[in-house]
Amino acid sequence: MPRLTEEASILTTTTFRSLGILSETAEALEAVGIVNPFPIQEMTLPVALAGNDIIGQAKTGTGKTLGFGLPLLERVTVAADVEAGRAKAEDLPEGPQALIVVPTRELCQQVTNDLLTAGKVRNVRVLAIYGGRAYEPQVEALKKGVDIVVGTPGRLLDLAGQRKLNLKCVRALVLDEADEMLDLGFLPDVERIMAMLPPKRQTMLFSATMPGAVINLARRYMSQPTHIRATSPDDEGATVANITQHIFRAHSMDKPELVSRILQADGRGLAMIFCRTKRTAADIADQLAQRGFASGAVHGDLGQGAREQALRAFRNGKVDVLVCTDVAARGIDVDGVTHVINYQSPEDEKTYLHRVGRTGRAGKTGIAITLVDWDDIPRWKLINKALDLPFDEPEETYSTSAHLYELLNIPAGTKGILPRADRTRAGLGAETVEDLGETGGRGKGGRKAAAAAVVTEERPPRTRTPRQRTRTRGGETVADEAAGATTAVVAAPAVVEADAEGEAKAAPRRRRRTRAAVAEASETPAAVVEAAPADVPAAEGEEAKPARRRRRTRPAKAEAEASENS
Secondary structure, eight states: OOEEEEEOOSSOSOOTGGGTOOHHHHHHHHHTTOOSOOHHHHHHHHHHHTTOOEEEEOOTTSOHHHHHHHHHHHHSOOHHHHHTTSSOGGGOOSSOSEEEEOSSHHHHHHHHHHHHHHTTTTTOOEEEEOTTSOHHHHHHHHHHOOSEEEEOHHHHHHHHHTTOSOOTTOOEEEEETHHHHHHTTOHHHHHHHHHHSOSSOEEEEEESOOOHHHHHHHHHHOSSOEEEEEEOTTOOSSSOTTEEEEEEEOOTTTHHHHHHHHTTOTTOOEEEEEOSSHHHHHHHHHHHHHTTOOEEEEOTTSOHHHHHHHHHHHHHTSOSEEEEOGGGSSSOOOTTEEEEEESSOOSSHHHHHHHHTTSSOTTOOEEEEEEEOGGGHHHHHHHHHHHTOSOSSOEEOOTTOHHHHHHHTOOTTOOSSOOGGGOOSOOGGGSOOOOOOOSOOSSTTSHHHHHHHHHHHHOOOOOSOOOOOOOEETTEEOOSSTTHHHHHHHTGGGGEEEOTTSOEEEOOOTTTOOHHHHHHHHHOHHHHHHHHHHHGGGGTOSTTGGGGGGGOOHHHHHHHHHHHHO
């Protein structure tokens, strides 16, 4: 396949206008301060506009999104083109004209926002389709009309299978972070999506790393693709040269204290902390919040609403520490991220590159810190060798180590708790949780929480008086208070009723009946009738006292003894 490689500076002297893009697109980019293209953008645009298939490879943070996004914006036909005389009304298709497939929801949002920004003047309609949100708003947006669809494989297949998403008009397909989709097992879904597209189309693959599986995919589904690899002359390593890397050997029990002191370094802006497991990410976010830091979490156990709440708070500056798993290691582009901390060693070299690439983006500088536990030393040695880094033996470091303060510019005397005077961020609670009508998720805002809310709201209020239970002993009522003994004796005749012929019969005691009482009543009912009148004078005289001995409680006994002594 043809291969184009360029070694150039991060920003060139060429402008987007000189590359021949539409004036409306250039105007939208200039409105947000984007004038000069990155090497991957400058090299991709002419080849893509010619309709050729492309395999684009560049390091994280060097502008791959606009590298494939601008060619797509130039190729779609919208109503603004008809008004400008560049197209006819019959040229407007009924369905989406371009499709971008991404592996994660966070990357889907990132790509959609970038395309909306670049296509704002032409009013290009871009729709994000991903799981965790309700189907109805996405289906409604598709009915109104969409020009470019950005989505994750699962939700794209769902809507296409329900015939809500029409893929017959797609002219261009982009697979962003193709290697990640292969690692996550999305290859069968991607192949099913490709089978739904027109055979005559343009296909572009973009990623920071290009393993052999991606190349094989390109050979199967692409026609004579051009491999474009953009690098910089002063950027020989696998990572961007303006990222300062520190590798420390740290003990797992000391890591929270160590991270708390790193977060108080001079010049620290926004920080991202990466963990391997969801449980660790949630735990570290809680610990940092208890230490006074404005922290948020993004991991798979959270509902989509909570994940988007944390990302919005991070972008808006309400939260300056984002603890996350590798779901946020791809495509997240937030201005002002100065520190990336690998709380746990990454699984492989590709994950390390994408984590570190969240800082030092667009020509800015950044600091990447990796904390390697003793058990992770073999894994780190493999990563170090694969990336040809000079950190084969990380230095043993603790939260009190002098070289930690010196290397990371941490003020002397810094402790593991943020002083109250420095707690100026609004915090995660200041960012509202958007109601997404979520279809899944086991965390805040998930399906179970929604179901519980529905049950609570639909439960009718209590209308009847709660049943009062009566304590019994041997079929007789037991008084709870001292004065209750007399009341129980007086009420005894109410249990016995007389019929019209003068013969007594026992009234049913349904709620106070015990087995012993039932047996006694069935054998000698007359005894109950005869004994009842003997109990009546107990409230007036002392001759009925012996009959009350079996029903006495301690307060009642004390009262009886007091009356005898008097």
